[in-house]
Amino acid sequence: MTDPRMKPRIYQVDFLTQLFRDPLDPAYAQAAEDRAKRGPLPAWNKAGRRVVAWILLVAIGMLFAVAYKQAVRGAPEREKVRAGLISRITAQKERTNARAAEAEELQNEVNRLREVVLGDPAKIQQARELEAATGMRRVSGDGLVVRLADGPEAATRTGHRVIDFDLQIIVNTLWYLGAEAISINGRRLTSLTPIRKGGEAIYVGDALVAGPYEISAIGPPDLYDDFSKSDTAKVYRAWQERPEHRFGFKINQRDDLLLPAAVMPELRFAKVPPPAGSPTPTPTGGGR
Amino acid sequence: MIAVLALLVGVVAGALLEPTVPLALQPYLPIAVVAALDAVFGGVRAKLDGIFDDKQFVISFISNVLVAGLIVYLGDQLGVGPQLSTGVVVVLGVRIFGNVAAIRRHLFRA
Numbered sequence: 013m014t015d016p017r018m019k020p021r022i023y024q025v026d027f028l029t030q031l032f033r034d035p036l037d038p039a040y041a042q043a044a045e046d047r048a049k050r051g052p053l054p055a056w057n058k059a060g061r062r063v064v065a066w067i068l069l070v071a072i073g074m075l076f077a078v079a080y081k082q083a084v085r086g087a088p089e090r091e092k093v094r095a096g097l098i099s100r101i102t103a104q105k106e107r108t109n110a111r112a113a114e115a116e117e118l119q120n121e122v123n124r125l126r127e128v129v130l131g132d133p134a135k136i137q138q139a140r141e142l143e144a145a146t147g148m149r150r151v152s153g154d155g156l157v158v159r160l161a162d163g164p165e166a167a168t169r170t171g172h173r174v175i176d177f178d179l180q181i182i183v184n185t186l187w188y189l190g191a192e193a194i195s196i197n198g199r200r201l202t203s204l205t206p207i208r209k210g211g212e213a214i215y216v217g218d219a220l221v222a223g224p225y226e227i228s229a230i231g232p233p234d235l236y237d238d239f240s241k242s243d244t245a246k247v248y249r250a251w252q253e254r255p256e257h258r259f260g261f262k263i264n265q266r267d268d269l270l271l272p273a274a275v276m277p278e279l280r281f282a283k284v285p286p287p288a289g290s291p292t293p294t295p296t297g298g299g300r
Numbered sequence: 301m302i303a304v305l306a307l308l309v310g311v312v313a314g315a316l317l318e319p320t321v322p323l324a325l326q327p328y329l330p331i332a333v334v335a336a337l338d339a340v341f342g343g344v345r346a347k348l349d350g351i352f353d354d355k356q357f358v359i360s361f362i363s364n365v366l367v368a369g370l371i372v373y374l375g376d377q378l379g380v381g382p383q384l385s386t387g388v389v390v391v392l393g394v395r396i397f398g399n400v401a402a403i404r405r406h407l408f409r410a
Contacts, residue, residue, distance in 0.1 A: 039360065040342070044351035061354035066306040068358050072336045073310020078321060079333045081314075 115275060123149070144193070147202035147274040151193045153230035154267045156239060158182055160248070161224035161260030171256040174223055176209040178248075178259075179216075182227055183207065185244040191231035193271045197221040200274035217275065224260060228269050236265040307340075327376070328369045331388055335364040338392045341399040348406040368392070 052058070123143075127136045143149035160182065163172025179196060186194055194201045199216040201207075206217065213220050229235065239245055240263055251257040321329060339361035346352040368388045375384030 039356050040346040040349070040351050040353060043353040043356045047353070058354075061358075065354040065357050066302060068361060069303055069306035069340075070310035070313065072340060072361070073307040073312075074314035074317075074319070075310075075329075075332055075336055077311045077314025078319060079329050081318065082321065082326065082329055 112275070116273065119148075119273060119276065143273075147193065147200050147205075148276060150271065150273045151230060152268060152270045153193070154233070155191070155193075155228065155230035155265075155269050156236045157264045157266050157269070158186075158227040158229075158239070159224055159260065159262040159264070160227070163258035163260075165258075166223075169256075172258060173212075174214070174225060174259060176207050176214050179207050179214060179225060179227065181244055182248075185242050186227070186229045186231065186235070186239060189231065189235055189238045189242065191229040191235060193230045195228050195271045197226055198272060200272050202274045205274065228266070228271060230269055230271060236263065239263060303343075328372060331368045331372050331385060332365050334389055334392045334396075335368045336361065338395050338399075339364055341396050341403065345399040345402045345406075348403060364392070 047053075053061075126139070130136050130139065140149060144151045160174055160178060162174050163169065166172040166174075183194055183196070183201065196207070196216045199205075199219050199221060201216070206215070208215050210220070213222070214225075215221070245261075245263060248259060248261040251259050252261050339357065342360060343352060343357045346356070371388055372381060372385050375381040
């Protein structure tokens with residue numbers, strides 16, 4: 013039993029304990045033992061092994077460099093994806109805006125043609141006023157602009173984020189005080205326009221709006237004073253200083269506001285009833 | 301001394317030549333780096349202990365990389381790739397720490 017390798021090998025059961033106690037590969041010790049027994053290797057053999065080890069070290073160095081490059085290269089790749097997404101978002105936004113402008117133009121065209129068909133100036137005026145009141149027509153007049161902005165830490169603190177409820181309560185206060193036309197960030201409100209939450213964002217009708225929110229309202233001359241003194245304005249003014257909200261809140265009196273027409277909502281369930289005393293409706297049931 | 305030079309030459313060569321790693325091998329690159337670090341620190345420690353052996357160094361590196369790669373590959377096939385990668389990194393990491401501690405004791409006697 014001179015050669016330790018001839019002994020029946022005793023396997024270390026507790027591998028991890030062994031690993032923690034002596035992390036060096038036991039083969040090194042064994043090789044040293046062998047060498048001590050066998051005596052030094054021939055010089056050419058030794059030199060050859062040394063050269064192989066150097067080549068391996070060169071390879072390891074290359075491995076480090078390549079792995080580092082790989083890790084660094086990953087970062088611009090992510091940046092590229094992000095930039096691509098941003099450019100797609102802007103492109104889509106531009107398209108949406110173009111479509112909205114087109115829709116408005118067509119709406120104007122429809123209005124003009126209808127007035128041509130209608131003929132009677134009194135009826136035209138009546139139709140115009142009804143449309144202005146319902147939000148289907150552009151209106152101008154004096155009023156105010158309420159500016160509501162997220163708190164400075166909106167990205168991390170939910171309390172700093174303006175939610176749909178904030179806009180609803182301001183809009184409702186304005187309606188209550190006699191406002192005749194209201195728009196949020198250029199989106200005119202009708203009696204059918206919901207202000208609701210979609211995920212983290214706020215939708216006015218079908219349109220996504222982002223802060224800061226500008227609520228423009230046209231109404232009676234004392235609308236500004238009344239709104240400034242309202243409980244709603246008091247609450248939001250107080251919240252400007254409250255650390256849990258810190259909303260930006262500002263009310264400006266503004267003359268000659270111009271509010272756009274709302275996009276015509278599609279009525280799917282409500283139908284216009286046949287006018288009283290008219291003959292029975294046609295079988296298609298359109299009512300008109 | 302020459303060993304350190306060889307390592308530096310490799311780093312410079314890798315930085316200048318920019319060899320491309322085949323896509324199939326890229327997931328194994330980090331594991332290979334950890335295995336290489338283990339071999340290098342093991343070699344340095346053996347050198348300081350006076351029992352360094354060139355053949356042993358070459359074999360330990362190659363077998364480390366192959367076994368680590370095989371474990372991770374198997375893990376990927378079985379759907380536990382990340383867990384097994386963690387296992388490999390923990391075992392090699394423990395060895396690296398232990399060897400670095402031994403090197404430190406040799407160099408600073410502390």
